[in-house]
Amino acid sequence: MFIDRVTITVEAGTGGSGAEAFRRESGVPRGGPSGGDGGSGGSVVLVCDSQLSTLLDFRYRSEYKAPRGGHGEGGDRTGRSAEDLELRVPPGTIAKDQETGDLLGELVAEGARLVIARGGRGGRGNASFATATQQAPRYWEPGEEGVRRTVDLTLKLIADVGLVGEPNAGKSTLLASVSAARPKVADYPFTTLTPQLGVVQLPDLRSYVMADIPGIIEGAHEGKGLGHRFLQHIERTRTLALLIPVDDPDPQGTYDRLRDELARYSEALARRPHCVVLTKADLLGPKSGALDSAVTGAAPGPAVLDAGVTELRAPEAWGCFVVSSVSRRGLAELLEALWSRVQKTESEGVDLGGKGIAEEAGAGSDEGDWWSAADRES
Numbered sequence: 527m528f529i530d531r532v533t534i535t536v537e538a539g540t541g542g543s544g545a546e547a548f549r550r551e552s553g554v555p556r557g558g559p560s561g562g563d564g565g566s567g568g569s570v571v572l573v574c575d576s577q578l579s580t581l582l583d584f585r586y587r588s589e590y591k592a593p594r595g596g597h598g599e600g601g602d603r604t605g606r607s608a609e610d611l612e613l614r615v616p617p618g619t620i621a622k623d624q625e626t627g628d629l630l631g632e633l634v635a636e637g638a639r640l641v642i643a644r645g646g647r648g649g650r651g652n653a654s655f656a657t658a659t660q661q662a663p664r665y666w667e668p669g670e671e672g673v674r675r676t677v678d679l680t681l682k683l684i685a686d687v688g689l690v691g692e693p694n695a696g697k698s699t700l701l702a703s704v705s706a707a708r709p710k711v712a713d714y715p716f717t718t719l720t721p722q723l724g725v726v727q728l729p730d731l732r733s734y735v736m737a738d739i740p741g742i743i744e745g746a747h748e749g750k751g752l753g754h755r756f757l758q759h760i761e762r763t764r765t766l767a768l769l770i771p772v773d774d775p776d777p778q779g780t781y782d783r784l785r786d787e788l789a790r791y792s793e794a795l796a797r798r799p800h801c802v803v804l805t806k807a808d809l810l811g812p813k814s815g816a817l818d819s820a821v822t823g824a825a826p827g828p829a830v831l832d833a834g835v836t837e838l839r840a841p842e843a844w845g846c847f848v849v850s851s852v853s854r855r856g857l858a859e860l861l862e863a864l865w866s867r868v869q870k871t872e873s874e875g876v877d878l879g880g881k882g883i884a885e886e887a888g889a890g891s892d893e894g895d896w897w898s899a900a901d902r903e904s
Contacts, residue, residue: 529580529581529582529584529585529681530580530581530680530681530682530683530721530758530759531581531678531679531680531681532581532584532585532588532678532679533588533624533676533677533678533679534584534588534589534590534613534676534677534679535588535589535590535674535675535676535677536570536589536590536591536592536611536613536642536643536674536675536676536677537570537589537590537591537592537643537672537673537674538567538568538569538570538592538643538644538645538646538672538673538674539566539567539568539569539591539592539593539594539595539608539611539645539646539672540567540594540595540645540646540669540670540671540672541564541565541566541567541594541595541645541646541647541648541649541669541670541671541672542563542564542565542566542567542594542595542596542597542598542605542606542648542649542669543564543597543598543605543648543649543666543667543668543669544561544562544563544564544597544598544648544649544650544651544652544654544666544667544668545561545562545564545597545598545599545600545603545605545651545652545666546559546561546651546652546664546665546666547559547560547561547562547599547600547601547651547652547653548560548561548600548662549601558653558656558661558662559651559652559653559655559656559661559662559663560600560601560602560651560653561598561599561600561602561651561652561653561654561666562598562599562600562601562602562603562604562605562651562653563598563604563605563648563649563650563651563654564595564596564597564598564604564605564648564649564650564651564667564669565595565596565597565598565604565605565606565607565608565648566595566607566608566645566646566647566648567592567593567594567595567608567645567646567647567648567669567670567672568592568593568594568595568607568608568609568610568611568645568672569592569610569611569641569643569644569645569672570590570592570610570611570613570641570642570643571610571611571612571613571639571640571641571642572612572613572614572615572619572621572631572633572639572640572642573612573613573614573615573633573637573638573639574614574615574616574617574619574633574634574635574636574637574638574639575614575615575616575617575636576616576617576636578614578615578616579616579683579723580616580681581615581616581619581679581681583614584613584679590611590613591611592608592610592611592643592645592672593608593609593611594608594646594669594672595607595608595645595646595648595669596608597669598648598649598651598666602651602653604648605648607648608645610645615633615679615681616681617633617634617635617636617684618632618633618634618681618682618683618684618762619632619633619679619680619681619682620632620633620679620680620681620682621633621640621642621677621678621679622677622678622680623675623676623677623678624675624676624677624678625675625676630642630677634684634762642675642677643672643673643674643675644672644673645672645673646669646670646671646672646673647669647670648669648670649666649667649668649669649670650666650667651666651667652664652665652666680758682758682759682761682762683721683723683737683759683762684735684762685723685735685736685737685759685760685762685763686734686735686736686763686764686765686864686868687726687734687735687736687737687763687764687765687766687767687864687868688736688737688739688759688760688763688765688766688767689701689736689737689738689739689766689767689769690739690760690766690767690768690769690784690788690800691768691769691770691784691805692780692783692784693740694771695769695770695771695805696769696771696805696806696851697738697739697769698722698738699805699851699852700738700769700803700805700849700851701722701724701736701738702724702851703851703852703854703857704724704726704736704851704857704861705724705725705726705727705736721737721738721739721740721759722737722738723735723736723737723738724736724737724738726861726864726865728861728862728865732865734864734865734868736864737759737760737763739757739759739760757787757788757791757792757795760795761792761794761795763798764798764799764867764868764871764872765798765799765800765801765844765864765867765868765871766788766795766798766799766800766801767800767801767802767803767860767864768781768784768785768800768801768802768803768840768843769803769805770802770803770804770805770838771804771805771806771809772804772805772806772807772809772810772848773806773809773810777804777838778838778839781802781838781840785842799844799867799871800842800843800844801843801844801845801846801847801863801864801867802838802840802843802845802846802847803846803847803848803849803860804838804846804847804848804849805849805850805851806850806851806852807848807849807850807853807855807856808850808852808853808855844867845863845867847859847860847863
């Protein structure tokens with residue numbers, strides 16, 4: 527089951543309280559204070575795990591609490607600091623504070639860590655309060671409470687190539703024919719209801735990831751159809767492939783609608799490099815040769831098709847291709863061109879996100895209330 531949005535409540539561990547103690551050693555009359563500091567509470571940390579591709583685990587459990595720190599002890603012994611609670615999430619996960627809407631951070635790279643709730647600092651023991659004029663303080667500090675917050679987790683899949691098209695444009699069939707992915711394929715619209723990922727394997731151990739999202743309809747940027755909930759999954763792709771069937775009665779209108787929906791959803795998507803892929807070429811029969819001769823291919827510049835079969839002008843596209851996923855015609859050229867484009871965007875350093883969280887306010891500060899022995903709680 528594909529889950530890309532969940533809400534969880536996390537609570538970091540409270541710091542251990544400082545100790546009130548005095549030295550009681552033979553031959554050391556009137557021993558001084560020896561209460562140790564408390565240990566730090568555990569933080570709640572998101573860890574990026576490339577083996578995961580969904581937030582499904584969080585659907586069955588929504589509350590998480592890190593352990594508290596150990597209390598300080600006599601003999602100037604510091605309490606044990608608690609271990610962090612690690613929650614593993616797939617690459618492309620974004621964390622936001624539900625109450626404030628603030629972005630806590632994004633996780634993209636394998637092993638990346640993001641603290642979403644920082645553990646409380648341990649309280650100081652009475653040994654820390656000793657001064658020249660107060661040599662036997664009976665004061666100690668309680669541990670600082672850990673941060674508690676409700677966090678919205680949103681997954682934006684990370685892929686090199688994003689397949690974009692209206693329902694029944696042949697996206698799932700293309701993905702299934704070039705990778706080991708097995709999306710549902712049928713002859714009715716909205717067959718694909720969740721994003722699908724597939725790894726395209728090329729000779730010489732080359733590979734890249736291709737994403738198929740549910741079909742885009744007019745108004746998708748406003749949430750119509752399956753809406754922007756799935757447009758988010760192509761935000762991090764390095765290049766887009768706009769799929770249009772060769773039997774589309776108005777290919778120019780379809781292309782313009784797709785570009786318009788992407789632009790209305792995100793200006794960054796509108797600027798993303800894209801190519802045009804005319805699918806289902808096997809439907810043309812003898813006319814397909816004329817269409818092939820009019821395709822500019824992967825060469826830079828305008829992609830213009832006008833062979834009496836269909837007409838499409840896409841001056842901003844970096845290439846145009848005619849393919850048949852059934853006969854595999856044109857697939858090799860398309861896959862090689864996409865590989866070259868992915869390498870080009872990687873060398874240009876496309877930013878895929880990955881922001882971290884700032885330190886929690888108050889964590890690690892030396893300020894705090896001090897308590898007396900009468901106030902101690904277990």
